Amino acid sequence: MLIAALDEELAHLQDRELLRTLTTLEAVHGVTATIQGRRVVLWCTNDFLGLSQHPRLVRASADAARRWGVGARASRLLAGSTALHHQLEDRLASFFHAPSAVTFPSGYLANLGVLGCLLSPDDLVLVDRLAHASLLDACRLPRARVRVFRHNDVEHVAGLLRRYAKARRRLVVTEGLFSMEGDRAPLKDLADVAQRYGALLYVDDAHGAFATGHTGRGTPEVEGVAHGSMIYMATLGKALGCQGGFVVGHSKLIRLVHNRARTFIYETAQAPPIVAAAVEGLRVVQEEPALRESLAGNVERLHQRLGPDLGRSPSHIVPIMLGGTQRARRLAAGLFGKGIFAPAIRPPTVPAGTARLRLSVSTLHTAGQIEQLVRALSNSMSA
Numbered sequence: 001m002l003i004a005a006l007d008e009e010l011a012h013l014q015d016r017e018l019l020r021t022l023t024t025l026e027a028v029h030g031v032t033a034t035i036q037g038r039r040v041v042l043w044c045t046n047d048f049l050g051l052s053q054h055p056r057l058v059r060a061s062a063d064a065a066r067r068w069g070v071g072a073r074a075s076r077l078l079a080g081s082t083a084l085h086h087q088l089e090d091r092l093a094s095f096f097h098a099p100s101a102v103t104f105p106s107g108y109l110a111n112l113g114v115l116g117c118l119l120s121p122d123d124l125v126l127v128d129r130l131a132h133a134s135l136l137d138a139c140r141l142p143r144a145r146v147r148v149f150r151h152n153d154v155e156h157v158a159g160l161l162r163r164y165a166k167a168r169r170r171l172v173v174t175e176g177l178f179s180m181e182g183d184r185a186p187l188k189d190l191a192d193v194a195q196r197y198g199a200l201l202y203v204d205d206a207h208g209a210f211a212t213g214h215t216g217r218g219t220p221e222v223e224g225v226a227h228g229s230m231i232y233m234a235t236l237g238k239a240l241g242c243q244g245g246f247v248v249g250h251s252k253l254i255r256l257v258h259n260r261a262r263t264f265i266y267e268t269a270q271a272p273p274i275v276a277a278a279v280e281g282l283r284v285v286q287e288e289p290a291l292r293e294s295l296a297g298n299v300e301r302l303h304q305r306l307g308p309d310l311g312r313s314p315s316h317i318v319p320i321m322l323g324g325t326q327r328a329r330r331l332a333a334g335l336f337g338k339g340i341f342a343p344a345i346r347p348p349t350v351p352a353g354t355a356r357l358r359l360s361v362s363t364l365h366t367a368g369q370i371e372q373l374v375r376a377l378s379n380s381m382s383a
């Protein structure tokens with residue numbers, strides 16, 4: 001009976017063109033991969049700086065596996081906190097000019113853990129309508145009162161803070177650089193409003209950290225606001241090419257996380273080879289600004305070639321809005337036939353009626369690959 005019910009659920013997804021399946025990458029080299037025996041250019045990874053296969057990170061990871069083993073053996077509060085974990089946290093804190101930092105095995109777990117220990121049913125949390133699923137889950141799980149504000153609408157946030165003045169603690173939660181839109185939150189104005197009404201601002205900069213800002217310090221750097229005016233969270237699994245999540249902030253917040261965050265306490269620590277790679281990645285980010293410069297060059301080239309109608313976002317995440325899921329899937333399949341891998345992004349990842357291709361630009365894309373993409377897109381969209 002259970003299997004029949006599951007079958008029905010899957011068939012329902014299939015009928016609405018929402019069934020998802022896994023694609024096997026048979027090999028990966030930079031931004032190219034082999035899929036079904038065919039070589040394609042990847043336009044859908046988050047390896048914005050091309051660090052996932054950077055020789056320095058690969059070497060650091062292999063050395064750490066030999067020295068520390070492949071797994072962490074225990075949770076952080078037991079035997080899982082190696083010198084490497086502390087080194088990474090110290091370096092993240094100092095990179096973001098924060099007193100302290102804590103890492104998690106993923107960004108998702110960081111959001112669940114940190115928001116979980118800050119929020120209770122007596123609290124209010126305001127979250128941007130287009131915030132990532134991990135933020136929505138993290139806000140709902142502690143059963144705080146959740147109110148959704150219009151995307152990037154600071155006035156709406158101010159109004160809600162005025163309306164819900166009595167909550168014990170009030171948090172405003174947003175992404176820094178939005179993962180599906182490619183636009184930035186008005187962090188300076190949000191920080192001002194939060195401060196004016198005695199609320200805390202929590203920023204998930206999964207897509208902005210390390211890739212944007214003059215020195216790689218992410219969306220706050222681009223928006224000209226100090227990391228200290230917010231609780232700043234990001235992932236190690238995107239521009240840094242590794243895996244894991246982190247939060248930087250006041251040392252008392254970090255101590256509370258050590259004591260209260262369930263995804264920190266009841267979770268095996270990050271594997272040492274990945275921690276060592278992240279430490280090295282952070283060095284590369286600081287020592288090789290050319291990586292960010294060439295990413296910015298690629299972004300500009302792609303936006304110019306796409307023109308103002310398509311190249312609307314100001315960043316390395318470029319959504320091509322298509323509306324219906326069928327249209328998005330058909331376009332993605334057509335592109336795959338032309339050697340381009342950019343699967344359709346469908347609800348519930350994005351709101352209904354806003355299916356899209358989400359192109360993500362990497363430092364490693366060549367001018368030729370950008371040209372190939374633009375030609376294939378304009379041929380497929382006009383066909």
Ligand SMILES: Cc1ncc(COP(=O)(O)O)c(C=O)c1O
Nearest residue numbers: 106107108132179206235237244
């Ligand atoms: C905005 C945002 N937050 C958090 C996450 C989760 O990060 P991680 O993949 O490290 O779990 C993602 C990743 O998809 C994301 O896009």
